Amino acid sequence: MAHHVHEDELTELALGHRSATAGAAARHLRRCPECSAELDSLRAVVSAARAVTPADLPLPPPQWVWEAITAEIGG
Numbered sequence: 605m606a607h608h609v610h611e612d613e614l615t616e617l618a619l620g621h622r623s624a625t626a627g628a629a630a631r632h633l634r635r636c637p638e639c640s641a642e643l644d645s646l647r648a649v650v651s652a653a654r655a656v657t658p659a660d661l662p663l664p665p666p667q668w669v670w671e672a673i674t675a676e677i678g679g
Contacts, residue, residue, distance in 0.1 A: 607640045608632070618646035
């Protein structure tokens with residue numbers, strides 16, 4: 605199949621946004637396993653990103669780390 609759904613359009617669809625070409629993209633996705641698989645992958649990334657909570661975020665290093673870095677570089 606020569607014309608696939610553009611990556612920007614797949615990204616918008618994965619994010620749940622609808623565009624002017626959503627109908628054409630949906631028809632193509634029903635026939636194209638490559639584009640459908642790419643959309644599934646993008647949806648998995650979006651789902652994982654949306655599931656992140658503040659508890660998942662890294663903590664800043666303690667002050668002694670910054671002090672050690674400063675001492676090491678001679679600041």
